Amino acid sequence: MTKIMNATDVDTPVIIISAGPAGLMAARRLAREDIDFTLLSKETEVPGEHKTCGGLIPLRSAEEFGLGSFKGAHHIRSLRIKFPGLVIKRVDFNRSVGIIASRADIGVALLSKVSRQAGSILLGNNVETVEIESNNVKVTVNEAGEKRSLRAHLVIDASGAIPVSSRNSLVRSRLEQQLMIGYGVQYQLRLPGKKLNADVSDIYYGHEYSPGGYAWVFPRGNNDVAIGTGGLLSKVRAVKRSTFEYLDYLMTNVEPTCSELKGAEIIKREAALMPLAGVVKPSYADRILLAGDAAAHCSPISGEGIYYSMVGGDLAAATAIKALDSKSFSSRTLSGYERAWTRAFGSDLKWGRWLQKRLVNGGIRGLGSKFLEGEKGPRIIAEMLLGERSVRSTIVAVGPGYLKAKILKR
C-alpha cells in the first residue's frame, strides 16, 4: 500500500527524470518509503545502456549501496599509474578496492535495488520540457513519437550533465562550457580469444595521453576492455589532435597497453560530457531538485561521478519525502537538500576543483618528480582515485612536495 496516493491535481507525486545512478537511487529511496513516483528515461531497454562511462566504482562506495558484487562486476586490486617522463608504477592493495563493470551491468544492478512495490519506471520516454505551474510541475514527454504531459508535486531532474530543466533555466543555466565541463571519449574493445586480468587497471597522466586530464584502461575481466581519455573542454579545444587519437597512440605505441591490447577490435566509439565544476549552486528551486551530473555531483579531479550521483539521488528523494509530508514544495522547503549533499561530499567537490585548477595548468609534474617517483606518491594518488582517501587528505599529503617543487622552480 503506498503512503501517498496520486492526488487529484497531479498524476504522480514525484517525477524522476533519469534511469542513471542518481535517478535510480532516488527511486530506491522513494520505493523504500512506499512513496509513489514515476521515473521517466530515454533508454528503451536497459538503464545506462548508451552511457559513455569507464564504469569504475570505488568498492567502499559501491558497498554503501549494497553493490559489493553483481553480475558483470569485476574487482580491482592494483592500479598501474604512469606519470609523465617516469616509468609506470604499480600500486598493489592485495584486496579489492574497486569494481569495474559496463554501464549496462551497473544499470541492471542499480535497478534491482528499486523495489517494484511502489512507483512506475517508464523507459523509452524522452522528456522534452519541464514547466512550473501554480500548483504543480508539468513534464512533457515524447514516447515513440507520441507526446503527453504528466503533472507532479515535484520533479527530481537527474538527466545528466546538461539537464532538461536547464533548457529554460528553471534552477540554473548551463555550466560555462569551456572551464566547467569536461569531455571524455572511449573505445569499447573486444579481445578475440584473450582475457585481460581485471585485477589491474591503468591510469596514464601526461599530454601524450590526454588533453589535460588522464587516460584509463579498464579491463572488465572477460574479453572486454574500456579505454578512454579526456579533459576540460578548454584543453580539448586548445590542442590540434582529435581526442580519439590519444587512444590510438596508447593502443599502438605505449607499453604495457599496446602489447596487452594487441589484436583488440573496436566495438564502439563513444564520447560524452561530464561536469568538472566543483560545488555548483543552486541545486533546487520551487518544485524541482537537481541530482547527479545535473547538479555537478562529479569529481572535478577524476571525473568519477557514479557514487556522488547515487548519494545525490538518495538525498534528493529524502528531501522530496519531507516536502510531501509537509505539503510544501517551495525552494525554501527544499533548501535542506543542498546542505545535505554539501555535508556528504561537498568537500571532495570543492577541493577537487582546487586541485584541478593547479594540476591542469601546472601539470601533474607540478607535484614534484621526487614525490611521483617514490612509493608514497603513486599510492596516495591511487588511494584518491579509488575512494580510499578524500581529496582533502590527498592535498594535505601532497602539499609539502607541491610547495617544494614550486619553490625550487622559482
Ligand SMILES: Cc1cc2nc3c(=O)[nH]c(=O)nc-3n(C[C@H](O)[C@H](O)[C@H](O)COP(=O)(O)OP(=O)(O)OC[C@H]3O[C@@H](n4cnc5c(N)ncnc54)[C@H](O)[C@@H]3O)c2cc1C
Ligand atoms: C567518458 C566518461 C567516463 C566516465 N567514467 C567514470 C567512471 O569510471 N566512474 C565514475 O564514477 N564516473 C565516471 N564518469 C562519470 C559518470 O558517468 C557520471 O558522473 C554519472 O553517470 C552521472 O550519473 P547521473 O545519474 O547523474 O546521470 P547519467 O548516468 O548521465 O544518467 C542520466 C539519465 O537521464 C536520462 N535522460 C537524459 N536526458 C533525458 C531526457 N531528455 N528525457 C528522459 N531521460 C533523459 C538518460 O537516459 C540517463 O538515464 C564518466 C563520464 C564520462 C563522460
